[in-house]
Amino acid sequence: MRALKQSWAHPLMVLYVAPNGQEITRIGISTSKRIGKAVVRNRVKRLIRESVRQYLPGIPGGRDLVFTARPAIAEASLAQISRAMETLLERARLLPRHRKLEERGSAVSKQPQAEGMVSISVGDEPKGRTNDEMDRSGTD
Numbered sequence: 389m390r391a392l393k394q395s396w397a398h399p400l401m402v403l404y405v406a407p408n409g410q411e412i413t414r415i416g417i418s419t420s421k422r423i424g425k426a427v428v429r430n431r432v433k434r435l436i437r438e439s440v441r442q443y444l445p446g447i448p449g450g451r452d453l454v455f456t457a458r459p460a461i462a463e464a465s466l467a468q469i470s471r472a473m474e475t476l477l478e479r480a481r482l483l484p485r486h487r488k489l490e491e492r493g494s495a496v497s498k499q500p501q502a503e504g505m506v507s508i509s510v511g512d513e514p515k516g517r518t519n520d521e522m523d524r525s526g527t528d
Contacts, residue, residue: 392406392478393405393406394405394406396437396476396479396480397402398448398458398476399457399458399460399472399476400460400464400468400472401455401457401458401461401469401472401473401476402436402454402455402456402458402460403454403455403456403473403477403480404452404456404480405451405452405453405454405480406451406452406484407450407451407452408450408451408452408456409450409451410449411450412449412450413444413447413448413449413450413452413453414451414452414453415437415440415444415453415454415455415456416452416453416454417431417433417454417455417457418434418435418454418455418456418457419432419456419457421458422484423457423458423459423461423462423518424462429461432459432461432462433458435461435464435466435469435504436455436457436469436473438466438472439466439470440453440455440473442470443473443474443477443483446482446483447477447483448482448484451482453482455473455476461527464496468508475479
């Protein structure tokens, strides 16, 4: 199986892909001590896991994917990791090239909302009066 493995590199991570002879896609995440201490390594694994969750429905089955983190990923944001992952998956021909951001959307917008749940994007301002306004008016 090692002979069938292919790899693609990015400054933040390396993607290894191999056929697994099954109908499902399995994901592996590897972080070494070069990334940082345990807290940093666990944060990186959570960010990679969250990024993979966005793309997993579009990845064809029957492959093992292993993401190996590189030291630069310790300082990267979720958006940077997601862009790196998208680049690697496109280069591995597991996703169509040049997907527009509007088509991809965010992971939050793709998830069905439970009844009574409200999705707020990062740039939204809260509605209603602030605590300062309530203090000035004298009413709660």
